[in-house]
Amino acid sequence: MMNDQAQSLREIMENQDSKKDTKVISVVSGKGGVGKSNFAINFSLGLSRAGKRVLLFDLDIGMANIDILMGVSSKYNIVDMIENELTIWEIIELGPENISFVSGGSGFTQLFKLNEQKFQRFVSQLELLRDQFDYIIFDMGAGVSDDSMQFILSSNEVILVTTPEPTSITDAYAMLKYINIKIDEIQCLLIINRTETDKEGQLTAQNFQRVVKQFLQKDIMYLGNIPNDKTVTKAVKSQIPFLLLDPKAKSSRALELIVQQFLGEQNEEPLKPHFNSFIKRFKLLFSS
Numbered sequence: 001m002m003n004d005q006a007q008s009l010r011e012i013m014e015n016q017d018s019k020k021d022t023k024v025i026s027v028v029s030g031k032g033g034v035g036k037s038n039f040a041i042n043f044s045l046g047l048s049r050a051g052k053r054v055l056l057f058d059l060d061i062g063m064a065n066i067d068i069l070m071g072v073s074s075k076y077n078i079v080d081m082i083e084n085e086l087t088i089w090e091i092i093e094l095g096p097e098n099i100s101f102v103s104g105g106s107g108f109t110q111l112f113k114l115n116e117q118k119f120q121r122f123v124s125q126l127e128l129l130r131d132q133f134d135y136i137i138f139d140m141g142a143g144v145s146d147d148s149m150q151f152i153l154s155s156n157e158v159i160l161v162t163t164p165e166p167t168s169i170t171d172a173y174a175m176l177k178y179i180n181i182k183i184d185e186i187q188c189l190l191i192i193n194r195t196e197t198d199k200e201g202q203l204t205a206q207n208f209q210r211v212v213k214q215f216l217q218k219d220i221m222y223l224g225n226i227p228n229d230k231t232v233t234k235a236v237k238s239q240i241p242f243l244l245l246d247p248k249a250k251s252s253r254a255l256e257l258i259v260q261q262f263l264g265e266q267n268e269e270p271l272k273p274h275f276n277s278f279i280k281r282f283k284l285l286f287s288s
Contacts, residue, residue, distance in 0.1 A: 022129060022275040023266075024136045026155040029162065030171025032063070032142035035193045036161045038232065040139040041069055042243045042252075043159075046259035048099050049243075052134040055092065056101040059151055060141040064104025070095045071239030074103035081125060082118055088125040096244055100133070119286060123279065130275050143171070144178050152179065154282040156274045157187045159223070163194045164204045173211065180216050183281075188218070191258065192225040201225025221265065224258040226251050 027043070029036040037060060044056045057078075058066040067074045076091040095101050114122060129136060138155065141148050152158060158179060162172035176188060190208065195201040205222040212220050226232075231249035235242035243252045 021271070021273055022131055022133050022136060023157065024138065024155045024274065024278040025157045025159060026138040026140050026152045027159045027161060028140045028152060028175060029142045029160070029168075030173070030175040031168055034142075034161055034163050034168055035226070035232070036142065037066055037069060037139050038236065038242070039159075039161050039191060039193060039226065040137055041066055042241050042255050043259065043262075044101075044135075044137050045097060045099055045241055045243050046255050047135055047263075048097060050259055050263060052263075053132070054099060054135045054137060055129065055133045056095075056099065056137045056139065058102065058104040059138050059148065060104060063141060066101060066139055067093070067095075067103050069236065069239060070101070070241060072096070074101075077103040082114065082122060085121070088128050096241060114286075123283060126282070127279060144175060149178075149182070150282070150285040153183050153186070154278050154285055155186065156278060157189060159189045159191060160220070161191045161193055162204075162208075164192060164196075164200055169204070169208060173208070176212060176218075176220065177216060180218055184218065188220045189262070190220050190222045192222075194228040195225040196228055198225060198227075223261050224254060226254045226258070 027036055027040040037058075040056065044054045047054045056066060058064045060066075064077075072093065072095050074093045076086055076093075078091065080086050081088060081091045091102055092100050093103065138151050140152055160172055160176060162168045179186060179188070190205055192201040192204050195204070201224070202222075205225070209220055209222065212218050227250045229242070229249055229251035231246045232242045232251050235245040238245060242249060243255055246252060
């Protein structure tokens with residue numbers, strides 16, 4: 001039986017007007033330790049503060065930790081939905097400022113070994129999210145794996161997080177190259193994290209864009225950079241998103257500019273059946 005929180009959440013979603021189709025976005029990185037999950041959480045909160053309905057999925061296999069970073073506990077996770085036949089609404093939790101999220105949980109690799117019956121039920125639950133959220137954000141594991149790529153390649157957009165470090169840039173390029181080989185029409189966006197100055201972020205992005213254009217014949221839009229701010233470290237230790245811990249910190253102000261840039265680009269985009277495209281690709285990739 002659906003619990004009270006799930007029922008309330010469902011009613012809130014159903015009572016809100018939906019003017020745009022649900023867009024699915026994967027947040028990825030070429031290597032671990034670049035602050036990808038931290039960005040995904042704060043970016044989701046920033047979108048929520050801007051009036052958008054956001055659902056954050058923790059799909060970081062083996063390192064699922066968004067609930068820890070937010071300082072909340074989750075009762076259920078994706079594995080519970082599959083193995084115990086819970087509904088999608090029962091596993092959605094509410095985090096800080098009522099942001100919606102789904103925990104990955106332990107035993108998460110079972111998600112990629114579903115039989116036909118369980119897979120069809122999983123898809124049917126995902127389809128219930130259509131028009132209930134403006135954005136569904138997948139926090140993916142670092143690097144490339146056959147399992148996680150099924151989610152990434154199904155997404156409508158990909159946000160690639162890197163730092164200015166040469167090894168991080170190299171791995172980010174390898175990730176983008178792999179995505180481009182598989183499906184080159186996915187829109188990709190770039191975040192440079194832990195920069196010492198805005199100029200460093202801009203130069204890093206320009207160099208990355210030039211290489212991507214030259215060798216992949218692809219454009220990647222630079223969303224912005226987040227400075228190497230001690231507030232971020234403090235927020236991780238405190239298990240509070242930095243956007244909430246100190247809204248006036250350099251990292252928080254940078255995040256708000258990134259959200260504004262992102263939403264500005266979205267407003268200029270023509271309406272498309274994003275969620276239909278996601279579901280179609282998702283079914284195709286999992287059945288192949």
